[in-house]
Amino acid sequence: MIGAPPSLPARIAIDCRYLGPRPSGIGEVVAALVRHLPELAPDCEFTLLRNALRREPLSRAPNVRELVVGSPANGPVTLLHLPLAVDLTGIDLFHAPANILPGGLAMPSITTVHDVMWLTHPEWCNPRPWGLIEHHFYRHGITRALARSALVATVSEASRGEIIRIAPEAAARVVVTRSGVDREFAPVARDAAVLARIGVPLGKRYCLVVGQGAPYKNHEGALRAFAHAFGRVPDMDCVMVRRRGGSGAALEQLAASLGLAGRVHLLDAIERPDLVQLYSGAEALIHPSLCEGFGNPVAEAMACGCPVVTSNVSAMPEVAGGAALLADPRDPAEIAAQLRRVVEDRSLAADLRRRGLERAAELDWRAFAAANLALYRRVLASET
Template sequence: MHIGLNLVFLVPGHTGGMEVAARELLPALVAAAPDVRFTAFVNREAAAADGPWHDTMPSVTVPVHASNRVEWVRGEQVLLPRLARRAGVDLVHSLGSTGPGWGPFAKVVTVHDLIYKHFPEAHFGLRSLGMRVLVPLAARRSDRVIADSQATRDDLIELLDIPSSRIDVVPLAARPPRVTPAPEAALRGRLGLGDRLIVLSTSAKRPHKNLRRLLEAHALLPAPRPLLVLPGYPTEHEGELRDLAAQLGVGDDVRFLGWLEEEDVEGLLGAAACVAFPSLYEGFGLPVLEAMLRDVPVVCSARSSLAEVAGDAALLIDPEDPASIADAVGRVLSDASLARDLVVRGRAQAARFSWQATAEGCLSTYRRVLSA
């Protein structure tokens, strides 16, 4: 069995949770199936960067820069099928929700979410158009579709009319720590965090992540408030969030930190008294499990996939109600017994997910397709 892995979408450092999933899945696949031949198909950006597509398997460079959306589409829809045919793969697994619509090989696509259906404003310009066209194309022309969660499976059935018999649910898992966390005292000093309790939200600054209501909830907490820390690359939406924080009178209680190195993110997780994840929609919600794996209590939206990922190990909130968010955060910060219980439950919940299980689920899908 020769499996091609479509990573043409992956621009290192710019692809979010899909990049995390790909980086974790590739070595897990190789470990779970040493008898299977894998070939990774990568763009020029990934070819020039470190990654498991070099370390664990042979790779083929699709000669496009995927940071250019037109080039990405050309690479995936025109060049990849030719290169995969030349490499002699039996099946191409596309890991980024889109995939080639043709080619003399079997096809599997992992659709992480249908956010473009629920929140069209989450993507802009050509990417938005691409999602509307390419995700349905990949889902309908693939032999089987993998969904990260039951919620995404339900969306595929309801919104794209994909038969349930063609969908396999294969959950992801938490990314384990791979670096030494930055020391807390030095980190607090360097980032200007002082000595206050930290509420951390590792969400992209996009409207569906619901940071507006998190700010509104923060304003409802009694003074002296904890410090709300919002790392992550800047977006157009960040300006609106900064303005809102000022209007609410909590500008001094919020830190917009920009993009951070992994050591600093791990250090923030180690320093946080609570992780708040109030998203309105997620295909899976990796930050929830990652916080639990690091023994941080979690306050989490009950929407989409998040309730099934969090289980009974987080305080679930109504993400459209700032009072609900504020109440849950306040409870975690003021009740040490509750916080300890959430840590214990979270550790057990995170342990229910593993990249080995994710790899075995994908391999089961490959065998099912090829045996048919």
Template sequence: MRILLNAMQSENRSGTGRYVTELARALHALAPKEELQYLCPDGKIRCFEEAFLQKPVTPLPLCKRVLTEQWKLPGLVRKKHFDLLHYPAGTGLLFASAPHVLTIHDLCYLKNPDWFPKSRARYFSFVMGKNVRHASRIFADSQATARDAEALLSVPSEKIDVIPLGISPDFSPAGPEARKQLRQCLLLPERFFLFVGTLEPRKNLTTLVRAWARLPEYLPELVLAGRPGWKITQDALRNASGAQAHRLHFLNYVPAELLPALYTEATVFVYPSLMEGFGLPPLEAMACGTPVVTSNTSSLPEVTGDAAVLISPEDETELAGALEWVAGDETLCSRMREKGLSQSARFTWEKTAQLTLAGYRKILGGY
């Protein structure tokens, strides 16, 4: 079985970039005899060691990347006799020019285009219908995303494999030394609610800040960790916090190696997203032993099970009440930590790789 994985998104700092990197690592560990190769961000095909263990390469400009993915890559599949091409970042081929599988992480662009820049929403709306029509199979991160693919793109359920994402073993409760080093690197309040993710509309941060700002000052401060996105600014969020602005902190992008300690240090992790295709941050927080408050929408109940406190994300009063309840009840926090560790342990990249290989074999007739 000769598989070519499009890993051009592997250097992306988003959840998609992490998925591509972790999947490649797990596939390599699970099936070293399979002939798996990777299209790197610079447009060159490499084996695993060259693609992921050597120094980073310079990514292609966007226009060249699109040309490579749409025209060069299918030709390489035929020329080098690959059996299958895997597009793991949500978009695939516009034409039926090579056998391929497509991973869909979410369909937020179709369901709520106002959350995104117009050009991006229009692009994804244009390509997704063609992508799923030409793909041999669809991999979806969750049952929620699979249902969206059926409803919004008319994908037959029998064409979809639900393959949940995994949690790296790096995400576990951090020890005292790691937590001390974290506080030497970052200026953090003693107790804090934590959000991790891109600052963008669907993360529902304005509602989060307003809900938190209603709480008494003896409760934890609020830390937002994530790269700037679109349509949401730090200034706008400070304004939404009113008199609590001095207790609102922005960390911007936090390197992956610091995240386990950051999750561990948080009093409560809060993730009131309006829509997710999976939701890695809540699971990562659980794996680090931190209580989680998150939304009762899309994939989040499916992923967090009974280990999180679920709220209606657009209800400020309910969100504020949940934050006050969890932060003020140590017995509840202790139960949530135990449940969270158990729930997060169900999701591993090894399982993701096993299901991915099974999906490849469905297409290729067993192998």
């Protein structure tokens, strides 16, 4: 008797082009998929689309192949017709992890939509003239993702609620795969020499702000809250790590107007060990975002034993899981009051550090990858 032919492995493509020269929250998500999925699913073949600016391989796992793609993940070719840039013949499932569903895909797809700010508050993302073009780009790509993806993954219950609010017809297809935090983020001893090299003056305590320079991060509100809390505390500085954004000069002017000249240190993107040192040595993280899909700095700070003061809206309370102090992000006085509590009450600070470490331990990237794999298998099973 002739036996049935062996089943072919599922062929899954993942767009990994966000793993490029600059760090990003989406890049952290993609890195977790690349790190864990090949081991979790040895019965699958993964095709990883690689950014042309990245020279080293994404993975050396035997069930992985990589295709270098010259066009960017958030470029016009991707939006209009991705097969113009890469041959996807034979792919059974495509995972788009960066908010938009590419055009021209013939196979079923899963799109990770981190947030829908480009649909609800585009002015929070990019208020400059170029932002109008970005708004149309993301509106088209996200709307298509919500309408056509076999499943829509998102990284928090808060984001799921917002997606369903604007697209109730997609409710049954929206699933939370909660983000994690890399284990490289862990407490380290304060090293004054390292901090001085980074840009923290010797002998200064500091509060920390981390995130790209987009309006939704509310860095102006963070600075006003810091001034309200510590304007008359000369040994307390504010360190702001801002990956990108053209508002640095405006923040420096605001700092001067608030009487903080010389006490606010604006840093560009820095290496991860230096960021871990900053988190570990800070009196508190100030994170008064207006909206987040997840809010990586909250998780990273907790993992490094840094007390967190963050917003009482969007995904921040969910990510903090009761291990942070919350405040209205539009009320600098309320944020300032919470900051003073952390700095002045050492037992509270110690309790926040303990609870933060416990909460961060629950935010596991391997579990995130496994949750995405379950979605892959669900869609593939429905196609057979």
